[in-house]
Amino acid sequence: MPFGRLLGPALILAAWWGASAAGLLDPRILSGPGTVLSTAVDLVEDGRLQGNVLVSLQRAGLGLLLGVVTGVSLAVVAGLSRLGEYLVDGPLQIKRAIPSLAMLPLLILWLGIGEDMKVTVIALGVAVNMYINTYASLTGIDSRHVELAEVLRLSRLRFVRRVVIPGSLPGFFVGLRLGVTSSWLGLIVVEQINATSGIGYMMFQAQQYAQSDVIIVGLVAYGAFGFASDALVRAVERRALSWRRTLAG
Amino acid sequence: MATYPGGLTATVPAVRTRALVRRFGDRTVLKDIDLDLAPGEFTALLGRSGSGKSTLLRAVAGLDHGVEGTGELRVPDRVSLSFQDSRLLPWLRVLDNVVLGLHGPGARRRGLTALEEVGLAGRERSWPHELSGGEQQRAALARALVHDPELLLADEPFGALDALTRIRMHDLLRELYERHRPAVLLVTHDVDEAVELADRVLVLEDGRISLDLAVGLPTPRSRRDPRFQEHRDTLLAALGVIQPDSPGTGAASPDHGRRDTGAHPTGRPVGRTPADDDPRHGLHEEKSHAPHA
Known part of the structure; x- marks a missing residue:
């Protein structure tokens, strides 16, 4: 059945709509879908939503970029040389056992509560994920393929590239x-934490004034970006790994 | 000039080993192997599991770093190795796999020619997983041939193929061999395959060459040929698979051709006859192909 998976969410939305229309929901606890939609329109019209989204995207994007570069560089160092592996x-395996968010107090102490700290926290979480998985796949390269490269006398450069x-x-x-x-997490x-802009800041403010509609707009924004970014990565992955024949297709 | 058991003569052998020893810990897997392969000679290497045939092949291929060993080993510059699995890189298209080890302009041209030769013309843009098992082995053969090898090493290249595909691959390999004439060292555990394809068959037993047999039959060979049967029985007996026939039935004793029966203190199957003094057609003592210049 096409769009069968949308049935569940649609039912929840309908129940929400019905309950708020029937007056069963206190707007301070949960605003109705109509209110959320008009709040979203208002937020877009006065530019608050775009401004905060842009700030959030910048933070997440910068943290992601730094984390990917750091994590992959470390994985290459550890994966391709014995000394690098030891060092x-x-x-990193120890760091892996400590959640990045648990480092928050220390990072605030070191870097303050500004943008540096925010980007570093995000980058740290990303880097560990990148490192663990890239390193595992580098050390797990099929030894039969290494042997083939040796038989064909591939140069170091071609071996790495191919x-x-x-x-x-x-x-x-x-x-x-x-x-x-x-990075979203x-x-x-x-x-x-002491932010003056961003989706999280917007939601935090709304919490103090009991504006549940603004909070929901923020949640939807987070969800939309999480979904869109994952879909983007998967699309790139499908292209890059088009040689793979997987059951997922 | 030396005459090789396979019937070829040449001044310089393609492969030459003297007193080649390879050891894994306490276990000596190759014991003083003296072997000469003539340029353009098709040799099959038979042996039971653990006889050391893969170790010998890997030594000749130069893939045995870290393995303890001594002895002299000389191989040509251009050596290609074909594995039991096709070992195509799954992320490269067929043509890119074939030309993986080639450099310079004309590489693709040569790759296309090689693919055409193995019957894969038009498949150059396919992914390896889109090919059948036999086609993958053909592509692997093309990858080996594209280097114009002086020595082609093959480690049970047809072991994973079904019977019908294997027959076609035998024909293809023999045809390619006759066109390009590299020296071939084919490791196999299939006696019929050895007699059908090779001009010389070596049996490796317990780290030593226990039999060196010249096949000397015209190609293509029929398995119904009585001489084919005779060779087959000789080899099966040497491998300890069948009992040697009693004298007078035409099959040779398995121990014939051994250099030194005392050199096999362990692992000998029961029911083997002692060395037969009666030399028979087609069999050579290992020492008989010395001396070389």
Whole structure:
């Protein structure tokens, strides 16, 4: 059945609509869908939504970029040299056991409560995800393919380009999808800490004035970006890994 | 000039090993292998599991770093190796796989020619997983041939194929061999395959060459040919699979051709006859292909 998966969400939406129309919902607890929609329009018209979304996207994007670059660089160092593995892998496996958000107090102490701290928290979570998965796929490169490269006397450069990079790309994309998710998670947390802009700030403000409609607009914005970014990564992954024959298609 | 058991003569062998020893820990897998393969000679290497045939092949291919060993080994510059699995990189299209080890302009041209030769013309844009098992092995053969090898090493290349595909691959390999004439060392556990394809069959037993057999039959070979049967029985007996026939039935004793029966203190199957002094047609003592210049 086409769009069968939308049935559940549609029913929830209908129940919400019905309950608020029947006056069963206190607007301070949960505004009706109509109110949320008109609030969203108002927020767009006075520019508050776009402005905050832009700030949030910048933070998440910058954190993601830094995290991907750092995580992949460390994975390459650890994955392609024995010394690098000894130096890098241990600390990162320990770091992996400590949630990035638990580092928050220390990072605030070091970096203050400004943008530096916010981007660093996001980047840290992303980097660990990128590292773990990229490193695993680098060290897991099929030894038969390494042997083939040796038989064909491939140069180091060609070996990396033709065997190492394509072979570790699936792991890279697993890391990237987890990294994108973790960048949104980090964003939500850091935007609650002394922020003066961003979707999280907007929602935090609304909480103090009991504006549940604004909070829901913020939630929808987070959800939309989470969904869109994951879909984007998957589309890129499908293109890059088009040689793979998977059951998912 | 030396004459090789396979019937070829040449001044310089394509492969030459002297006193080649390879050890894994306490276990000596290759024991003093002296072997010469002539340029353009098609040799099959038979042996039971654990006889050391893969170790010998990997030594000749130069893939045995970290393995303890001694001895002299000389191989040509251009060596290609074909594995039991096709070992195509799944993320490269067929043509890119074939030309993976090639450089410079004309690489693609040569790759296309090689694909045409193995009957894969028009499949150059396919992904490896879109090919059948036999087609994947053809592509792997093209990847080996595109280097114009002086020595082609093949490690049970047809082991994973179904019987019908294997027959077609045998014909293809023999045809390609006759066109390009590399020296071939084919590792197999299939006696029929060895007799059908090779001009010389070596049996490796417990790390030593226990039999060196010249096939000397015209190609294409029929398995119904009585001489084919005779070779087959000789080899099966040497491998300890069948009991050697009693004298006078035409099959040779398995121990014939052994250099030194005392050199096999362990792992000998029961019911084997002691060395037969009666040399028979087509069999050579290993020492008989010395000396070389």
